[in-house]
Amino acid sequence: MSSSLYDAIQAERAKYPAGSRSATLHALRLAQEEHGWLSPDALREVADALDVTPAYCKAVASFYDMFHLAPIGTHLVEVCTNLSCALAGAQRVVDAFESELGVAPGETTEDGEITFRTVECLGGCGYATVVAVDHRYRQHVGPDDVAGIVEELRAGS
Amino acid sequence: MPVREVLLAGADDRDLTKLAEYQAIGGYAGVPKARAMTSDDLIAELQTANLRGRGGAGFPMGRKASLIDRSSPKPKYLVVNADESEPGAFKDREVMARVPHRLIEGCLIAAHAIECHDVYIFIRGEYLTEYEILQAAVDEARAANLFGDVEITVHRGAGAYICGEETALLDALEGKRGQPRPRPPFPPVQGLYDAPTQINNVCTIATVPTIMELGAAEFAKIGPESSPGTAIFSISGNIARPGNYELLLGTPMRELIYDLAGGIADGRELKAVIPGGSSVPALSPDEIDVPLDYDSLGKIGTFFGAASLIIVDDRCCMVQLALRSTKFYMHESCGKCTPCREGTRWMVQLLEKIEAGEAELSDLDLLDNVGSRILGRSLCALGDFAVYPVASYLKKWRDEFVAHVELGRCPYGGESSLEGIVAPLDAHTHHPTVEVPA
Numbered sequence: 001m002s003s004s005l006y007d008a009i010q011a012e013r014a015k016y017p018a019g020s021r022s023a024t025l026h027a028l029r030l031a032q033e034e035h036g037w038l039s040p041d042a043l044r045e046v047a048d049a050l051d052v053t054p055a056y057c058k059a060v061a062s063f064y065d066m067f068h069l070a071p072i073g074t075h076l077v078e079v080c081t082n083l084s085c086a087l088a089g090a091q092r093v094v095d096a097f098e099s100e101l102g103v104a105p106g107e108t109t110e111d112g113e114i115t116f117r118t119v120e121c122l123g124g125c126g127y128a129t130v131v132a133v134d135h136r137y138r139q140h141v142g143p144d145d146v147a148g149i150v151e152e153l154r155a156g157s
Numbered sequence: 158m159p160v161r162e163v164l165l166a167g168a169d170d171r172d173l174t175k176l177a178e179y180q181a182i183g184g185y186a187g188v189p190k191a192r193a194m195t196s197d198d199l200i201a202e203l204q205t206a207n208l209r210g211r212g213g214a215g216f217p218m219g220r221k222a223s224l225i226d227r228s229s230p231k232p233k234y235l236v237v238n239a240d241e242s243e244p245g246a247f248k249d250r251e252v253m254a255r256v257p258h259r260l261i262e263g264c265l266i267a268a269h270a271i272e273c274h275d276v277y278i279f280i281r282g283e284y285l286t287e288y289e290i291l292q293a294a295v296d297e298a299r300a301a302n303l304f305g306d307v308e309i310t311v312h313r314g315a316g317a318y319i320c321g322e323e324t325a326l327l328d329a330l331e332g333k334r335g336q337p338r339p340r341p342p343f344p345p346v347q348g349l350y351d352a353p354t355q356i357n358n359v360c361t362i363a364t365v366p367t368i369m370e371l372g373a374a375e376f377a378k379i380g381p382e383s384s385p386g387t388a389i390f391s392i393s394g395n396i397a398r399p400g401n402y403e404l405l406l407g408t409p410m411r412e413l414i415y416d417l418a419g420g421i422a423d424g425r426e427l428k429a430v431i432p433g434g435s436s437v438p439a440l441s442p443d444e445i446d447v448p449l450d451y452d453s454l455g456k457i458g459t460f461f462g463a464a465s466l467i468i469v470d471d472r473c474c475m476v477q478l479a480l481r482s483t484k485f486y487m488h489e490s491c492g493k494c495t496p497c498r499e500g501t502r503w504m505v506q507l508l509e510k511i512e513a514g515e516a517e518l519s520d521l522d523l524l525d526n527v528g529s530r531i532l533g534r535s536l537c538a539l540g541d542f543a544v545y546p547v548a549s550y551l552k553k554w555r556d557e558f559v560a561h562v563e564l565g566r567c568p569y570g571g572e573s574s575l576e577g578i579v580a581p582l583d584a585h586t587h588h589p590t591v592e593v594p595a
């Protein structure tokens with residue numbers, strides 16, 4: 001494990017009462033940022049840094065949608081398809097990503113660059129359709145914006 | 158126009174994410190005022206204000222503070238619920254992004270009331286930009302020595318709607334799977350780390366500085382007597398001018414929809430309003446003269462909820478709406494209790510059958526029946542949230558459900574606005590195709 005990951009996790013632990021496991025979500029997030037996903041190795045590193053078992057870490061990680069227990073692409077594109085976005089035409093945005101990327105929701109492009117998935121409400125319902133691109137919200141996204149977003153990601157990586 | 162700004166006051170004119178700007182409009186003046194009072198007096202003041210919780214249930218914030226077991230030898234905690242994941246809701250996000258110091262000031266005042274030194278703000282993991290703004294504001298206020306003996310920690314979630322339920326939130330904050338706890342014990346007695354804990358929504362706490370500024374008696378005069386103050390209403394869906402509108406409680410729903418938000422988008426007809434986020438019973442167009450406050454909405458069989466209106470126009474198939482909604486609640490069910498875990502799945506299966514035109518009339522009764530066995534029988538309100546909207550669609554738009562059965566297909570013939578919508582649940586079985594690196 002990188003000593004910086006270990007140190008960062010200890011800094012998070014220090015914010016909470018001794019003996020609590022409150023830093024678990026932070027630790028998992030930090031490990032995921034370093035490894036790209038929560039691989040068995042990443043989970044072991046988190047477990048070591050927190051003095052818990054890898055099984056505990058996996059049990060917690062598997063509960064939350066933002067943790068990835070399988071590898072994902074370099075970039076993550078998440079389209080909200082909950083009610084408000086759906087009413088405003090989110091499926092057309094999903095379809096545009098599907099044809100632009102050539103993969104279905106939940107899949108990753110063959111080159112491993114972009115994982116594309118649909119997600120539940122992102123809390124931007126008044127600015128539909130909301131798309132989180134590497135965790136930054138794009139709002140008022142229409143099907144015509146999709147090619148530009150994909151191009152931007154491919155150019156940047 | 159019945160707009161009186163409390164939560165967002167000043168944010169149009171100044172960058173209130175900056176401490177100096179917030180202080181220039183009197184920000185943080187409430188903290189020394191509160192600290193000059195005893196906790197008992199401050200709680201009494203908050204009770205006089207009759208500020209009702211903005212997170213859903215509308216429980217008075219001051220009364221909640223009075224339930225905190227301050228005689229306990231354990232530390233007391235204040236936890237702010239910034240998990241905002243109810244479909245249709247995006248108001249807490251605007252407060253954190255534009256007036257973070259008002260929330261922080263509210264935390265410091267409320268902390269004094271319950272004799273607490275450790276405040277946690279639990280913010281949903283997806284709100285990355287808002288987290289950064291809030292964390293910067295916390296750091297700036299701390300550096301300016303405004304905290305005294307209080308520490309505020311911003312704690313990020315990791316994507317789970319159920320963590321908005323207050324006891325699930327506590328488990329998530331303790332580093333566990335976020336699953337609701339059985340009650341009693343209630344959080345004011347035994348909450349975070351088994352210690353007395355006050356939990357409030359972002360907008361509830363961010364209103365507290367205004368109570369200190371005006372005095373509780375004056376605050377209580379704003380808006381209707383039973384629910385004083387303002388609320389930020391999120392309005393979205395098929396509406397001409399979607400967005401957040403801060404209004405006096407009690408403002409007629411029609412005024413928000415037609416005067417402020419410009420009416421139904423694309424010149425369409427209004428079909429339904431889901432008034433409190435997707436979890437509450439929907440209203441039909443003849444019911445929208447209702448004043449937007451807890452008691453008025455309650456009287457007509459729905460809820461204030463998250464003060465979030467989803468506007469549905471005549472292009473939407475109500476069976477598809479029910480199905481998409483139920484897929485969300487099934488996906489977010491934490492799985493701890495059987496009625497919710499199995500019942501939501503059963504509801505999805507029945508709705509899929511109805512939408513496919515393969516159901517019989519008896520399936521509509523079965524759907525109602527399954528719902529009635531989830532209602533009131535689940536460990537937390539998520540089970541109820543799955544059922545409330547669907548039961549209302551089935552009751553008020555029953556002819557549409559019947560038409561699916563009688564025609565043997567969706568009467569919208571592929572033209573519904575929700576046609577083919579892909580929920581995350583539908584993609585659950587797909588796994589990313591990248592090979593595990595050696």
Ligand SMILES: Cc1cc2nc3c(=O)[nH]c(=O)nc-3n(C[C@H](O)[C@H](O)[C@H](O)COP(=O)(O)O)c2cc1C
Binds near residue numbers: 211212323357539
């Ligand atoms: C499934 C579920 C989700 C909830 N989500 C939220 C939420 O995102 N934000 C919130 O403030 N309250 C939410 N609540 C309500 C909280 O449990 C709690 O009542 C509220 O935070 C109390 O704050 P208040 O008294 O200031 O309203 C949710 C409740 C349930 C059952």
Ligand code: SF4
Binds near residue numbers: 337492494497536540
């Ligand atoms: S009602 Fe649903 S979300 Fe709530 S505890 Fe039961 S299974 Fe979990």
Ligand code: FES
Binds near residue numbers: 120246
């Ligand atoms: S429904 Fe898409 S952000 Fe809320």
